[in-house]
Amino acid sequence: MRRYRHRVVLGQKDLDLAVKALAARLAPRLVGEVTAIPILGGAMMFAADLLRRLPTSLRLDFLRLQSYGDHTRPQQVPMADWLPQARHVAGKTVLLLDDILDAGRTLQEAKRVLLEDFGAAQVLTTVFLDKPARRQVAMEADDFALRIEEDAFLVGYGLDYRGLYRNLPYIVALELDAQGQPVELEAAAGLDEGSLG
């Protein structure tokens, strides 16, 4: 099993409190016909927690955009490869959800697809984490649960590395080497507190 050096950045309690506060801010803004659209797969955990705290009259559909692949930096322009049903979006208010707003391209492209290609009436963008350090385009979320100022590569609560760690119930930063690869520990040394199985 591979293990990586890491440190906990946000604990389970921090996540719970922040999502609860975000839900309270969002609820009054969700009027009329609203469709919540999490961006798969990173927004899954965040969406599951947030949506259960919002009015039950929401519709739920999905959009998938991919850019990271198996790397720790975005590799390509985000491309939609799973789209919501047109009737869930056209003329509706869309609550667009993502795990993290980093360079900004993913949320920007998702918002564009929903407004321009699907004719959403309006798109309210909401992310769990705002990480402004590496922003590359002029894109800000309408609201977010938490902001992280440092430029760290995070996993957990939906965020993955090579498909792993999305189900971690808190958020950790993986230590990266000069090439941007997570620092691996030998199996024997991997049993200390700074390791992640």
Ligand code: 5GP
């Ligand atoms: P961006 O804003 O960079 O275009 O895209 C955001 C997407 O990049 C997120 O949905 C997430 O999949 C990925 N991403 C950005 N920052 C991180 C990070 O620190 N860790 C992980 N695992 N994924 C990230």
Ligand code: MG
């Ligand atoms: Mg993602």
